[in-house]
Amino acid sequence: MSNSVKLHYDVSGEDFTRAGEASGNIKKVLKEIGCDADLIRNVSIATYEAEINMVIHANGGVVDVDIFPDHIDIVLADQGPGIKDVELAMKEGYSTAPDNVRSLGFGAGMGLPNIKKYADEMKIETEVGVGTTIRLKFYIK
Amino acid sequence: MFSISELVEKANLKVLVEGDTLEKEITGCYCGDLLSWVMSRAKSGDAWITVMGNINCVAVALLADVACIILSEDAVLDDDAKLKAEAQGITILSTDKTTYDTACIINTFGV
Numbered sequence: 001m002s003n004s005v006k007l008h009y010d011v012s013g014e015d016f017t018r019a020g021e022a023s024g025n026i027k028k029v030l031k032e033i034g035c036d037a038d039l040i041r042n043v044s045i046a047t048y049e050a051e052i053n054m055v056i057h058a059n060g061g062v063v064d065v066d067i068f069p070d071h072i073d074i075v076l077a078d079q080g081p082g083i084k085d086v087e088l089a090m091k092e093g094y095s096t097a098p099d100n101v102r103s104l105g106f107g108a109g110m111g112l113p114n115i116k117k118y119a120d121e122m123k124i125e126t127e128v129g130v131g132t133t134i135r136l137k138f139y140i141k
Numbered sequence: 142m143f144s145i146s147e148l149v150e151k152a153n154l155k156v157l158v159e160g161d162t163l164e165k166e167i168t169g170c171y172c173g174d175l176l177s178w179v180m181s182r183a184k185s186g187d188a189w190i191t192v193m194g195n196i197n198c199v200a201v202a203l204l205a206d207v208a209c210i211i212l213s214e215d216a217v218l219d220d221d222a223k224l225k226a227e228a229q230g231i232t233i234l235s236t237d238k239t240t241y242d243t244a245c246i247i248n249t250f251g252v
Binding site: 016017019020023024027037041044045048049052104105106108109110111113114117 | 225229
C-alpha cells in the first residue's frame with residue numbers, strides 16, 4: 001500500500017475554463033507511467049465528468065488519486081448541495097444543470113452515467129446540504 | 142485510413158490550430174455538440190465535427206483522444222480555446238460547410 005503514486009488537485013468552482021486541469025494532468029502522469037491508452041482514456045473521461053459536476057453543482061472540490069501497480073483509486077469530494085435522488089441522477093438524460101451551463105455544451109444528463117460507464121467500480125456517498133464523494137476504481141490489466 | 146492533412150486538402154478545410162501534427166491518422170468520424178454525449182460516444186482517432194468552439198471542447202478533444210476538431214458552418218473558435226489548443230497540441234480545423242456535408246466528405250475516405 002505504501003508504494004502508490006499519490007496525486008492531489010483542487011478544483012476551482014469559479015470558472016469553466018479551468019475545468020479539466022486535474023483530469024488533463026492525471027492523463028499526463030498515466031501516460032508517463034506507460035499505462036494502456038484505453039485505461040488512460042477511461043480515467044480521463046470519468047475524472048473530467050466528475051470535475052465538471054463539481055464546477056456546475058458544488059463550487060469546486062478536491063481530487064485525490066492513488067496509483068497502485070494493479071489498480072487506480074480516485075476520490076472526488078465536494079461540499080456542495082448533495083444529490084437528492086441518486087437513482088434519478090444516474091439516468092441518462094436527467095440533468096439539473098442551469099441554462100448557462102447547457103449553452104456551453106454541458107448538462108446533457110450524461111455526467112454520472114458516463115463516469116459509471118468508464119470506471120470499473122463507482123461508489124457515491126452523498127448527503128443533501130453536506131456534499132458528495134465519488135470513489136472510483138480502475139483496474140490495470 | 143488517412144491523415145488530417147489529406148482531409149484538409151480534399152475538403153478544403155482551414156487550419157485554425159495545427160496542433161502536434163497534421164500527419165495524425167483519422168480512423169473515424171463523430172458529429173455532436175453536447176460534450177458529455179461526445180465523450181461517451183466518440184472514439185479515439187475520430188474526426189469530431191461540431192459547432193462548439195469553446196475551451197471545454199479542447200478539453201474534451203484532449204481527454205477523448207479524438208484526432209482533430211472540425212468546426213462546421215464557420216463556427217467561431219473562442220480566443221481562450223485557441224490558446225489552450227495550441228498549448229495542448231490539439232488540431233482545430235474549420236469549414237463553411239454543414240456538419241452533414243463535412244461528414245459526407247469524410248465518408249468518401251471509407252471510414
